[in-house]
Amino acid sequence: MRKEYDFSKMKRVPNLFEKLSKEITFRLDFDSLDYFQKVGDAYGFPAEKVMQLYLQKLASADKVLNIGFPTLEERKDLDAYIERQIERETKA
Template identity: 40%
Template structure:
């Protein structure tokens, strides 16, 4: 087995910016009802994706299609 040793310094003068940096995700805290989380966890398990990714995909779809929320207070 070959062991690599860390150098004392590295040359990044020819490095390029990360092309995906604008699409990095931002961590936020959001409060969701337990039944909502369980719904997405079950759906995510059926689809084979992490539930947080599924929630993100759903919210992104809502934003891209400019879905408008209709609320009726009773």
């Protein structure tokens, strides 16, 4: 090994990890934040890290997330069904 290296001639290498994640901002209710903070405290992680790990686990499970609301397609089908029912009632 040399005693000194000249880094001025060094080629810049792109950061391969830069595109693996993206920083976002979103609002979170206090109860949810408290929950993630308590879980994080138990493991020694900040709440943000616990949320990231949880979301990664959900995404990697490749399951359809049911949030308790109809999807856009389900709402469209429901609207069409209601329209048909109204048409039938007005004809009768």
